[in-house]
Amino acid sequence: MYIETLEQIRKMIKEDGLVAGDKLPSERELSERLKVGRSSVREALRALEFLGLIETRRGEGTYIKEVGNHRLIDLLGMFILQDERAKEDLAETKWLIERLCLQLACQRWTEQEFAHLEKMIRQKTIDYELFCKWVTAAAQNYLLERIWRVLHDFFQTIHGIVSFPDDFYEQMLKAFAKRDVAAVIKLWEAATQNPLSKER
């Protein structure tokens, strides 16, 4: 039932042309318009909140969001990441996805994106997370970007923060400039602890 409610809310959003930042009708009004109880509306909205698609503010209302899976991530992590093996899988998967995105980004970066990376490196505002964000964005695949984001959030809550030596970024920039995939990968594998080397 709340699945159906969910579908109707989706329709309503589409028909009314609501976009990120807009306010949804109140729970009571939705309940009335959709001819279902307020509890059913609430369950549907809670679902959307989980997916990071809406944000509810007590006393104000419900607003459409566009990004952010944090809540979902925290909860999943709380229940799933309990054994050691899962953590190893996480580290390995994250590393593999990052290498994958590096290859794609090396082939696909645009002039604008390259300039942005160069600027960050010149101004020394770059760090591990910013670099990876740039890479996954430059890979031009939004789905991969989301997947990395999730893996990264998980990883950070478990392991904390990673960093690279300063000259790593300089060299990376040169390799990117030439779109030299082999050089990029070589630099990456040298700077990171390849989780694949571990015996399983």
Place this chain on the structure above:
Amino acid sequence: MYIETLEQIRKMIKEDGLVAGDKLPSERELSERLKVGRSSVREALRALEFLGLIETRRGEGTYIKEVGNHRLIDLLGMFILQDERAKEDLAETKWLIERLCLQLACQRWTEQEFAHLEKMIRQKTIDYELFCKWVTAAAQNYLLERIWRVLHDFFQTIHGIVSFPDDFYEQMLKAFAKRDVAAVIKLWEAATQNPLSKER
């Protein structure tokens, strides 16, 4: 508040030593034990259901699960996979993950797993999905296996079923036997439409 309830339910599961398949106390009993309203308990349980961690059966009760994100997947897909671009990203990501798993599987398959693959090919019971399932399992990374499963489910609802020529599996088996990663990838790229070839 329901976050807190969630945490308490998690504790309860842990303390009572409940495992997959076990039955949770009823909503009314949880409501009483945790000193919160039944609606709050329901919201917490709904959250767990989303995460694929429990299963509720009307008239029976609530049971602990261990796998399966189906509901979450369906919902996310309903809201996110609306535009053409997202579908392309999906196809590309799925292809990349499969190639990644092929490489890992080629290095990591066990004797037992190899025998299983050989048997399926000899008996001609193999198909695209079974092959990919085998590959992602042989890659020995449960997280990647889950991610592939998700991508595959999405993909299938959009595009339908894929298949390979019969001799593909025979040749793949030979390459796997020699743990020849290059040959495996070559076969794979020849048999599939490389989504990377498309201009973005």
Place this chain on the structure above:
DNA sequence: TTCCTTCACTGGTCTGACCACCTAATGTTT
């Protein structure tokens, strides 16, 4: 104008009530 009170509205929670459904104990028939 500026400040403050007030009030309508919102999400958050609780309660009690049905409904549809399942299971298992109970009773009935053969």
Place this chain on the structure above:
DNA sequence: AAACATTAGGTGGTCAGACCAGTGAAGGAA
């Protein structure tokens, strides 16, 4: 005694109504 049918209690699903605790804007007081 065995097979079947009935019933009663428990469970999740849904709803309506109530109250609480915040928010923000309208309206009044300084």
